Amino acid sequence: MKKNVNPAKGMRDFLPKEKETRNFVENKISETYKNSGFELIETPSVENLENLMGSEGGDNIKLIYKIMKRGDKFNKAKGKENAIENDFADMGLRYDLTVPLSRFYCNNKANLPAVFKAMQIGYVFRAERAQKGRYRSFKQCDIDIIGESSNAAEIELITTTSKALKALDVDKFKIRINDRRILRAVILNAGFEESQFENVCVIVDKLDKVGFEGVENELNKSEYSEDAIKSLIQALGKINEDGIECLAAYGVDEEVVIWIKDIMTKVDKALKNTVCVEFDFTLVRGMGYYTGTIFEIQYEGLGYAIGGGGRYDKMVGNFIGQDIPAVGFSIGFERLVNQMIEENYEIPGLGKIALLYDRENDFADVMMYADEIREQGYRVALFEKAKKMGKQLSKLQDFGFNRFVVFGEGHIKEI
Amino acid sequence: MKKNVNPAKGMRDFLPKEKETRNFVENKISETYKNSGFELIETPSVENLENLMGSEGGDNIKLIYKIMKRGDKFNKAKGKENAIENDFADMGLRYDLTVPLSRFYCNNKANLPAVFKAMQIGYVFRAERAQKGRYRSFKQCDIDIIGESSNAAEIELITTTSKALKALDVDKFKIRINDRRILRAVILNAGFEESQFENVCVIVDKLDKVGFEGVENELNKSEYSEDAIKSLIQALGKINEDGIECLAAYGVDEEVVIWIKDIMTKVDKALKNTVCVEFDFTLVRGMGYYTGTIFEIQYEGLGYAIGGGGRYDKMVGNFIGQDIPAVGFSIGFERLVNQMIEENYEIPGLGKIALLYDRENDFADVMMYADEIREQGYRVALFEKAKKMGKQLSKLQDFGFNRFVVFGEGHIKEI
Numbered sequence: 001m002k003k004n005v006n007p008a009k010g011m012r013d014f015l016p017k018e019k020e021t022r023n024f025v026e027n028k029i030s031e032t033y034k035n036s037g038f039e040l041i042e043t044p045s046v047e048n049l050e051n052l053m054g055s056e057g058g059d060n061i062k063l064i065y066k067i068m069k070r071g072d073k074f075n076k077a078k079g080k081e082n083a084i085e086n087d088f089a090d091m092g093l094r095y096d097l098t099v100p101l102s103r104f105y106c107n108n109k110a111n112l113p114a115v116f117k118a119m120q121i122g123y124v125f126r127a128e129r130a131q132k133g134r135y136r137s138f139k140q141c142d143i144d145i146i147g148e149s150s151n152a153a154e155i156e157l158i159t160t161t162s163k164a165l166k167a168l169d170v171d172k173f174k175i176r177i178n179d180r181r182i183l184r185a186v187i188l189n190a191g192f193e194e195s196q197f198e199n200v201c202v203i204v205d206k207l208d209k210v211g212f213e214g215v216e217n218e219l220n221k222s223e224y225s226e227d228a229i230k231s232l233i234q235a236l237g238k239i240n241e242d243g244i245e246c247l248a249a250y251g252v253d254e255e256v257v258i259w260i261k262d263i264m265t266k267v268d269k270a271l272k273n274t275v276c277v278e279f280d281f282t283l284v285r286g287m288g289y290y291t292g293t294i295f296e297i298q299y300e301g302l303g304y305a306i307g308g309g310g311r312y313d314k315m316v317g318n319f320i321g322q323d324i325p326a327v328g329f330s331i332g333f334e335r336l337v338n339q340m341i342e343e344n345y346e347i348p349g350l351g352k353i354a355l356l357y358d359r360e361n362d363f364a365d366v367m368m369y370a371d372e373i374r375e376q377g378y379r380v381a382l383f384e385k386a387k388k389m390g391k392q393l394s395k396l397q398d399f400g401f402n403r404f405v406v407f408g409e410g411h412i413k414e415i
Numbered sequence: 416m417k418k419n420v421n422p423a424k425g426m427r428d429f430l431p432k433e434k435e436t437r438n439f440v441e442n443k444i445s446e447t448y449k450n451s452g453f454e455l456i457e458t459p460s461v462e463n464l465e466n467l468m469g470s471e472g473g474d475n476i477k478l479i480y481k482i483m484k485r486g487d488k489f490n491k492a493k494g495k496e497n498a499i500e501n502d503f504a505d506m507g508l509r510y511d512l513t514v515p516l517s518r519f520y521c522n523n524k525a526n527l528p529a530v531f532k533a534m535q536i537g538y539v540f541r542a543e544r545a546q547k548g549r550y551r552s553f554k555q556c557d558i559d560i561i562g563e564s565s566n567a568a569e570i571e572l573i574t575t576t577s578k579a580l581k582a583l584d585v586d587k588f589k590i591r592i593n594d595r596r597i598l599r600a601v602i603l604n605a606g607f608e609e610s611q612f613e614n615v616c617v618i619v620d621k622l623d624k625v626g627f628e629g630v631e632n633e634l635n636k637s638e639y640s641e642d643a644i645k646s647l648i649q650a651l652g653k654i655n656e657d658g659i660e661c662l663a664a665y666g667v668d669e670e671v672v673i674w675i676k677d678i679m680t681k682v683d684k685a686l687k688n689t690v691c692v693e694f695d696f697t698l699v700r701g702m703g704y705y706t707g708t709i710f711e712i713q714y715e716g717l718g719y720a721i722g723g724g725g726r727y728d729k730m731v732g733n734f735i736g737q738d739i740p741a742v743g744f745s746i747g748f749e750r751l752v753n754q755m756i757e758e759n760y761e762i763p764g765l766g767k768i769a770l771l772y773d774r775e776n777d778f779a780d781v782m783m784y785a786d787e788i789r790e791q792g793y794r795v796a797l798f799e800k801a802k803k804m805g806k807q808l809s810k811l812q813d814f815g816f817n818r819f820v821v822f823g824e825g826h827i828k829e830i
Contacts, residue, residue: 003465003466003469003518003733003734003735004463004465004466005518005521005522005734005735006522007458007459007462007518007522008459008461008462008463008506011459011461012459013456013457013458013459013519013522013523014456014457014458015456015523015526015527016454016455016456019454019455019456019457020455022457023455034794035789035793035794035795036785036789036794036795036796037767037770037785037794037795037796037797038796039431039434039796039814040431040434040435040438041428041429041430041431041434042428042429042434042437043422043428043429044422044423044426044427044428044552045460045538045552046423046426046480046508046540046551046552047422047423048419048423050418050419051418051419054418065461065482065483065485065506066482066483066485067480067481067482067483067508068480068481068482068483068500068503068504070480070542074500078498083493085483085489088483088503089483091423091480093461093482103418103420103422104428106420107420107421107422107428108428108430111430112430112814113798113810113811113814114801114810115798115799117796123460125461127485136461137459137460137461150774152778152797152799155778155779155782156778156782156797159782265779266777266778266779266782267779269777269779269780269783270779270782270783270786318418319418319420320418320420359565362681363567363570363571363681364570364680364681364682364684364685365684367570367571367574367681367685368684368685370451370452371685374450374451378450379449379450379451379452380450380451380452381451381452381453381454381532382452382567382571383528383530384530384567386529395528395529396528399454399527399528
């Protein structure tokens with residue numbers, strides 16, 4: 001009986017060539033992070049469901065893959081009157097790396113430095129509607145600094161992430177930066193209510209797509225005070241023109257302005273002005289858990305960010321009932337790799353040699369000869385010589401082999 | 416509210432030091448495999464449930480973690496009369512890497528070489544009863560050769576796996592080898608029925624633990640023919656004494672004897688007699704899907720294997736209704752790493768430097784100074800200098816730092 005040989009919907013197989021590129025990119029990033037003093041940790045893909053459900057993941061909570069209870073526990077759930085989905089499940093696949101990091105930190109606090117600089121690379125899972133370019137399992141590369149309340153954390157994260165991209169020769173990007181405290185001050189100062197803050201943010205977020213008029217129209221659709229709308233649009237125009245310098249006039253604490261300017265100045269200096277770091281009042285970022293600085297990597301010509309992060313001082317400590325300052329920066333690995341492949345990024349040559357042998361050769365001799373070539377730094381794969389060697393070589397070339405040697409002939413040839 | 420900060424039962428967090436060791440071991444293994452011509456592929460942790468349930472995983476099928484259907488599909492299952500577990504689930508976590516490899520191969524056959532040498536490293540999941548040293552999520556490192564019917568596949572897999580272990584300075588191991596065809600011939604030749612084969616295997620498997628008498632007693636508990644039992648025990652004794660040379664007398668095809676002897680000779684030669692490869696008639700291996708050669712890595716003093724594999728010619732093709740020859744060898748990563756940690760294996764020094772700075776220092780200057788030291792090949796992590804520097808250094812030392820430098824002082828000191 002023939003079966004379905006495709007991966008589950010939204011999941012992917014990676015063939016050797018793509019896997020090689022992915023590994024190269026991942027290794028470059030993790031090497032930069034490691035050299036910069038971030039420590040690689042690992043958390044399991046599977047977490048207790050209550051930890052996932054009780055997290056501040058917003059809409060992502062709805063996309064959690066739940067793992068069914070087993071045996072008696074499953075039967076008990078089935079027998080329960082009005083049982084709901086969560087009665088049937090006890091664990092789930094993580095939807096991001098931040099919830100597991102927070103749990104990890106609280107679990108291992110005693111064995112970690114006071115300021116902990118963590119790196120995590122792994123898959124996360126979301127039951128998204130499957131469509132081209134949107135995956136249900138995708139990789140994230142995160143660095144986080146936990147326990148640092150000064151903006152040294154932001155400065156180091158932005159600098160280090162920029163270095164990782166530059167190590168990959170990726171340079172058509174800029175960093176947009178903003179602060180939730182600025183957004184809040186300006187929006188409340190214009191006359192909106194605290195309860196309206198998140199929704200107004202969502203609309204302001206669209207400024208670069210729909211323009212001032214578009215934002216005004218959309219605000220007018222909701223029942224906000226006309227004065228507040230007018231006042232906010234005016235502020236937006238002024239901030240757009242004069243930038244960070246005029247924020248004090250719109251109710252923003254001077255301290256916050258200094259905080260952001262200091263981050264920008266020091267990142268510029270540390271990176272020797274090789275990366276553009278830009279204040280952008282319209283940067284909002286979706287996650288509700290951010291409490292301060294927020295930032296994003298904008299790649300030239302792309303309508304979406306290839307990475308982002310911010311300060312979330314209220315989340316890590318949630319597990320143990322105290323506030324613990326934390327800032328994170330996440331690279332969207334899939335978007336980055338896809339963009340690099342799109343631009344025909346070539347990873348350095350691999351020196352792959354196909355060693356062709358006959359069935360009549362002593363296979364132990366063939367293997368020992370392969371070892372000799374390997375000592376010269378090549379990867380050597382053994383293949384039985386086909387009758388039609390030309391066809392075989394051309395197929396091997398498609399598969400990434402650029403050289404071959406016939407056992408017994410003893411010289412390596414280009415394919 | 417305080418929450419449970421432990422990983423889900425049977426799952427693990429890895430702190431930096433252990434993660435570093437695990438990565439080192441994994442990289443050494445994958446480097447050896449890669450240089451030997453095996454191509455790294457990746458399959459998702461999540462597979463369609465029907466593919467997992469329909470596979471030949473024996474008891475592992477019962478240990479599959481099932482992922483719940485979502486939304487309407489879940490409600491439909493709940494509404495169904497006499498709904499069973501599988502009505503509620505559509506996907507599952509893989510319990511090994513061989514089922515996904517088989518699906519992968521059938522899915523991508525057109526784009527793979529005629530003989531495909533694959534490497535896969537990844538987690539598999541089994542809902543085992545949680546207990547010390549038994550995990551519900553564990554890593555496997557597999558190499559498989561698909562499409563090769565000659566014993567060149569076995570020779571290459573055994574040689575390459577041995578090389579990977581030796582690259583890690585692991586050498587207290589030997590390879591035990593046997594063949595399902597030998598087991599079958601000897602057992603049937605003694606007078607057992609085909610239908611009794613698997614059960615008799617399970618008992619023979621225990622010979623090294625319970626001895627000849629123990630095996631005989633256990634065989635006598637089932638309703639097997641007395642003659643068959645007597646005859647098998649006699650054969651076991653003789654094979655135990657005379658080894659592979661006497662197999663022909665017990666109904667084993669000469670061809671199969673030559674096959675095994677040839678593997679042993681060539682592996683010995685290719686590895687220059689540095690690894691002991693031993694024929695062992697009592698090696699059975701649990702998985703029912705093996706069709707020919709089977710082998711195992713036995714580590715000195717351990718009661719369990721740290722790796723194993725064999726030929727499974729009927730499984731890969733299952734997905735597309737044809738026979739495709741295949742042989743695989745899997746290293747049990749957790750058992751290997753645990754044994755190495757047990758023996759105090761030290762991974763090469765890391766050159767980790769803690770750069771201590773004051774809040775008064777310009778943080779951009781500190782970062783630029785760190786980059787200078789990094790160019791000398793060190794990993795450098797930045798920490799604000801604590802009031803009690805001695806205590807801080809001792810904590811950093813626990814965390815793997817062996818050197819430090821105070822910003823402004825400019826010379827690196829040992830901790």
